[in-house]
Amino acid sequence: MSRLNPILAGSAQSTEAYRQAIAQSSEAVAQWLQQPEMYQGKTVAELRERITLDFNPQGLGNQAAIERAVEYFLKDSLAVHHPQCVAHLHCPSLVVSQAAEVLINATNQSMDSWDQSPSATIIEMKLIEWLRTQVGYQPGDAGVFTSGGTQSNLMGLMLARDAFFARQGHSVQQDGLVGNLKKIRVLCSEHAHFSVQKNMALLGLGYQSVTLVKTDRFSRMDLNDLQEKLAQADANGEQILAIVATAGTTDAGAIDPLRAIAELAAERQIWVHVDAAWGGALLLSEKYRDYLDGLELVDSITLDFHKQFFQTISCGAFLLKEARHYELMRYQAAYLNSEFDEAQGVPNLVSKSLQTTRRFDALKLWMGLEALGQKQYAEIIDHGVTLAQEVAQYVSEQPALELVMQPQLASVLFRYRTQQLSDAGDTALALFNQKIGDVLLESGRANVGVTEADGVTCLKLTLLNPTVTLEDIKVLLALVEKTAEQIAA
Ligand SMILES: Cc1ncc(COP(=O)(O)O)c(C=O)c1O
Known part of the structure; x- marks a missing residue:
């Protein structure tokens, strides 16, 4: 059956093949969830030996392909829902997130242009508006869903960089990087996520541009050392492109003093990006929301829903305080987000994202909020x-x-x-x-x-x-x- 009709479409044959494939897969998951072990305990060498890619030229058909995935992938997967699986910021997922994945995958909407994702685009925009109100930003829809914290941090640092050069009358977008790049600095705490370094390398300024600020005994950015590093930068003729504060460091979960950092940066017109990949979950908290005091003051924010929001991977967001900064990454592709479209107010989210083709991950957060309240x-x-x-x-x-x-x-x-x-x-x-x-x-x-x-x-x-x-x-x-x-x- 499915061999003759491999594409998901409206024919009776295809929809029946779809139902069977999904039922077989979800039944296998239901059985796997019963396994008492967290992991079957195979070593790297054992898995390498066991997993072979001997593709059958005729194809096996859906049923056998699923059976093989169960045998070689599912059985030796890590049970992230297991109570003894506690190594990483790697969450078990909401049941409704699984249902959302079925809808996301089957519809295969692409978030780059409205004509590829009509209702999805509107839902994502409304969720961004909602997230902004949770943060305490002005109403608006500046922000976008991303693949996760690394990409959101990249967007924050990229726009900070481009705003920094724009203030000096230079467009990085048009002309690339110029000037004495060795003198440009980003400050973050010594416990900030490594994606700050990796992203600064990607942005053409290298690891050398990252100055690490000391932390206190709870791994939070030390304000005295931040002031010291700013003074040192002045003395060395260096310019600060951005301060990255962290709300929830990867190990200790430390939250830097966001309000004080934002106030200090405002005096000097320095962009503040907050990596709230983990701590952003407290936006919804009843008991601990005040830990994020001052978040509304910063220029851009990373949120990650595949951490303590319990969404399946991938699901993240980037929020931008002032929509005008999106101009810095403006690109008009005639086939996707033409000026004509934009003049008519058609929302093509490619204008807000580093990605072109993009999953409708926002649906998971929307359904999570709907289902749980x-x-x-x-x-x-x-x-x-x-x-x-x-x-x-x-x-x-x-x-x-x-x-x-x-x-x-x-x-x-x-x-x-x-x-x-x-x-x-x-x-x-x-x-x-x-x-x-x-x-x-x-x-x-x-x-x-x-x-x-x-x-x-x-x-x-x-x-x-x-x-x-x-x-x-x-x-x-x-x-x-x-x-x-x-x-x-
Ligand atoms: C504080 C922090 N920021 C960013 C990231 C990167 O997020 P992602 O893995 O979603 O790219 C992580 C990952 O654990 C993190 O802990």
């Missing part, structure tokens, strides 16, 4: 932040565990530490904790993060999953201790 959404976001505080308290009561930093969002940084290990020295202690993470993943029982906080190698629990309880984490911590004892033996 803001109150329930707030509850599942707040759950992780509150749980992290409870887990931290519990960790600090365990003799063999040491809390490395008080949690700020939904992560807990700690390490296994006995007197014997402390006596063996810092390197031995660091390697030991690294080993605990590795052994747990190899066993398939838990995925616990291993990272560094101020030079201390530690374990990290990222507690996004709203179904996870303190009891689940106690079980996980007991497993950490047991694993440590086995390694020591």
Whole structure:
């Protein structure tokens, strides 16, 4: 059947093939969700050996292709919904996000021009308007959905760069970069996401343009050091293109002092971009919204819905305070967003995006908000932040565990530490904790993060999953201790 009619279309044969393929796939997922293991524990070498691309020239048909995907992909996937899968900012997804994916994928709308995504374009624009009101920006629709935090940070830095040059009467868009580029700086904290460096390299200014501002003992940008770095830049004849503040650093979940940074930058007309990829979830929070105080003052913002908004990958957004800055990336393609179209007010979102063809990921957030309502959404976001505080308290009561930093969002940084290990020295202690993470993943029982906080190698629990309880984490911590004892033996 499906072999004869591979394209999704309105014929009876095609729609029947579609129903079968979706039913077979979703049934396989339902079964996979029952698996008790977090991971089947195969190594890189074992997976390389197991997965082969011996394509059958005649084609297998949909059913067999799905069966093979179940066997070689699904069974050896990481169960991100598992209570012991806590290594990364990698969330389990909303059920309604799965339903949204069915609609997004089957309709295959493309967000670059209105004629390729009529209702989708309007929904995305309305969501951007709504997100702006949550932030406290003026009404408007300047912003766009993106593939995630890295791309949103790129947009913020690119527009900051182009606005910086525009103030000096120069169009980067038309003429490229000019002048003494070695003297241009972006300031961010030493715990800002690495995409700041990567994006500055992409933007032609290199890693060297990034000056790292020191942080306090909670990994938040130190305002005194920021002022110091600004003064040093003046003394060196350097110019500041932007300050990137972070609302939710990747490990500690630290939120930089946004209001103070924005006020300091305003005195000097410096663009402030806030990477709120993680902490942006607090926009919906009932208990912790005030952590984002001052967000409404900044020039641009990164939001990421595939973190603590529980959307499937990918789903992010970029918000721009002043729509006029979109002029800096203006490009009119006759076939997509012609001047004629724009004069008529046709919204072609390619004008706001770095991407051309683009998924309708906004539908997931829209359906999530519709299905859960803001109150329930707030509850599942707040759950992780509150749980992290409870887990931290519990960790600090365990003799063999040491809390490395008080949690700020939904992560807990700690390490296994006995007197014997402390006596063996810092390197031995660091390697030991690294080993605990590795052994747990190899066993398939838990995925616990291993990272560094101020030079201390530690374990990290990222507690996004709203179904996870303190009891689940106690079980996980007991497993950490047991694993440590086995390694020591
Ligand atoms: C603070 C922060 N910003 C940006 C990113 C990059 O986001 P994405 O992976 O969606 O590109 C991450 C990823 O974890 C992050 O933690």
